[in-house]
Amino acid sequence: MQSPTQTASPHQLPQTLEPRNPGMDLDLDWVRGQQANRSAIERRAQSLPGRRSLKKEHQAAWLLKAISCIDLTTLSGDDTEGRVRRLCAKARQPVDAGMLARLGLPGLTTGAVCVYHDMIACAVDALRGSGIPVAAVSTGFPAGLSPLALRIEEIRHSVAAGAAEIDIVISRRHVLKGDWQALYDEMRSFREACGDAHVKAILATGELGTLRNVARASLVCMMAGADFIKTSTGKESVNATLPVSLVMGRAIRDYFDRTGYRVGYKPAGGISKAKDALTYLALIKDELGDRWLQPDLFRFGASSLLGDIERQLEHHLTGHYSASYRHAMA
């Protein structure tokens, strides 16, 4: 199941190293056969941090890997061009250059910058030459309840504006009603509208009610051609969790085993501590394998995680606990 680890590419666009998931016909038997035993999944999630521990150089290296997988995000009503340019500057230089040099990874950047449609143009401009892609949330984010035609049109606008990645939100009601065909059709139309831009399907797992629904929705979105599946908008009351990540990761593994296509995973919202990031990476490593520990197949949707990682890296280098004001803000 696990293929050899490939070296990191400067290119962090999804599936630039992998054939893109073309999707497949909706297989309802497979979808409805998905099971997710919540208690067992929670036990696994609960024991994971106790089973895996990273110290010293290994911890530093893994934290740097986490940075390379961050979709540095601002999704606020008060976003302005100035705010987005600051964010992009942080994406280019996520950690103090001197520290990065000492760690042997000068030039490290975040995986992408993630913004609303209206901020795409300035983000593309601010990131020009960096190789960092711009991701845009779309399709009536976060609720996804605007007219379907407008949601599809929004994708086209964002792609035209220069977004290389589109984070769409699914219609939760299709999942809650078990209308897998409708979910499949919707996802197919989003994928088609994306064209060459890569599409991440946000399931809004906090609103799907059960882990079984998460498993089934994950499969349907992959069958409909999602390049990534993503937990949350960050706006639900419950966002990324380890149990949800287990379920989605296992769905990705099953999809790969069945089709040979690797789909990426993006937990988003609520991951703000360096230690949590390490646990997520360990989960991905143990459940999906090393190949998924690269930014073309794994992203964190996060805004405050980077700050904690910076402090931990300084601690690693100096042996002293750090303070946030010592690190440049976004």
Add this chain to the structure above:
Amino acid sequence: MTVKEIFETMDYGPAPESAAEALAWIVDQGAKFGHFIDGGFTAPGDDFTSRNPANGETLATLSQATRADVDAAVAAARKAQPKWEKLAGPGRAKYLYAIARLVQKHARLFAVLETLDNGKPIRESRDIDIPLVHRHFYYHAGMAQLMEAELPGRAALGVCGQIIPWNFPLLMLAWKVAPALAMGNTVVLKPAEYTSLSALLFADICRQAGLPRGVVNIVTGDGDVGEMIVAHDGIDKIAFTGSTEVGRRIREATAGSGKALTLELGGKSPYIVFDDADLDSAVEGLVDAIWFNQGQVCCAGSRLLVQEGIAAPFHRKLKARMDGLRLGNPLDKCVDIGAVVDPVQLAAITALVESNREGETYRANVEMPVEGCFYPPTLITGLAPAARLMQEEIFGPVLVSTTFRTPAEAVALANNTRYGLAASLWTENVNLALDMAPQLVAGVVWVNASNLFDAAAGFGGRRESGFGREGGWEGLSAYTRPAAATRPLAPVTAFAGDKGPADPLDRTAKLYIAGKQARPDGGYCRNVYGKSGALLGQAPLANRKDVRNAVEAAQAAAGWSRTSGHLRAQILYYIAENLSARGDEFASRINALTGARSGQKEVEATIERLFSAAAWADKFDGQVHNVPIRGVALAMREAVGTIGALCPDEAPLLGLVSIMAPAIAMGNRMVLVASEPFPLAACDFYQVLETSDLPAGVVNILTGAHGELASPLAGHHDIDAVWSFSSTDLGAEIERTSAGNLKRTWVNNGRARDWRQDHSRAFLEAATEVKNIWVPYGE
């Protein structure tokens, strides 16, 4: 490796827990340990060493207890016991609470010491073993507090000899010591010779808790010390956890000694995966089932039964998961599997696996440490039940597997074993899960889980996995006895005579087997005389073949165990009704047999006993234990199965019914041997049974010599329990012979019981086994 290189490979690195504090503790004790007797450590000997199995390094030198040491420990425990019991529950609760707190405060020291000595990963000792230890002492502090109020009429057993294994050294100590102390007993405990250190640290904790001298005594050494404890006259109860082989020897050695005994032995527990299960979670469950503690777990889910249609994908997922397991330094916080406890155990596992020529063997593709006692996670698929590895306990990280087609076949395969400790079953179908769980012969069933433990839920086995429960309310009976004093039981002999019959019209008494009157196989009978020497009739002399036939009939009546309590109650009431209609006749028969005039009273008491049993038939409820999960642990009371009983000689009708009624009320089937001197009342009684709608085979009645029938009953492998209330003291023979299949025994040890009293509750307890069914839930 540089940070940049690790950034590329994303390997895990070493993450060792420091051993410094634990090693410093050992050095502080001189790295040499004596025994803990009467509140102090004896001068250490230079007898054997305790080693770290991960690297072979010597940790400390330990002392081998001599007979004098064991005598001293038992004497100290004996001396301390009356005062400890008199302290009463609330007084003892304070000490147990202090021990719980102290274990908690020194949790990391205990965890590291345990990992150094045993080789288990620090994650397990830190996150599982030690938290369960202090949980057990907290829980039993509560049991001590509640004892007088909730267990009226129960008293401590006295001095308990406790022998524990090396796989969960401190946890097994806690399971033994906490309930014993809570109920007012004192203990002499022997840890396994591979893993004594945490017990010695525990001794230190007892001192810090101010525990009175002699309440806990710990002697170290090998099996010879265990034998000295087992054979010691000054000990009232033996509690043993370990192999079935040694458990059997202990059963034989204690036979007839009057010592109480509980055994928690081996297992080959089934792990059943249905095609609608969450397969990934079931795979992960196996990591907890068979790769927990290197598979050195008595209740390890070691026998994988997969529904045929999903076997291929399930095995594929399983192999992939096995490859992700990490073996290595047990103190590494990033390791899943540590070291096997000792080179001897490693050799035993290796030899067993290498002896196998069947199926397909898959060894996990994992990096193996270069030194130390390590064995790779191993899966052997395609084995038939006939394969040796499907039947024998390996006690290592080796899983064997076969397939099944239907739920009924899963039950048959699961129960096709001499063991009966635990079972896991995986399905998302609540109907299937709750239908399966009662059918599995096991003391513990985990639904969609594995190896869940808690002080509030009893743990223990059926069949050759042993008897007795540890934990929960059900565990307390293993450390208490009825408080009432007993007197010796004098042998009751038959009357001799040479007169003719009182009534010339002959009546033929037969055996009662499978609902039919049957002539004895041997074709012999004996004359039964009254006190005056008048011939009352002839009673058949049953032999071992009649026992065989009766047991077969009882097995064929297995459906009785599945009937409702309500139905059984109605039949018991009906038996009472039909007996009452012939009350005068039975009264005169009893008077004629016994030569006394108590017949009328005995019949009345018998009818009362039947009413009591009918009353209890639908009321002797199980419990829902309060375990710390989102879910329930259902403590269900199940029938023991087929019970053979030698009935009291002195009360020919009341004695028989006092035993029979509660047992069949709980769904058991009986092979009863009637009063030896006064058998004819039982022969009349089967006519009552015949007219009372009791299904054939539920009760079988034999007459004959107790001394001749005890051994065939106790040795029969299809009998689950043997009881003896005979005035012939057959305890030693029964207990010794029962070791064959480790059936439950209950013998009177030559002590009398007043059958005019209602002892129903004691019989209900003995007639049931508590099965804990863990059902975590959550959608």
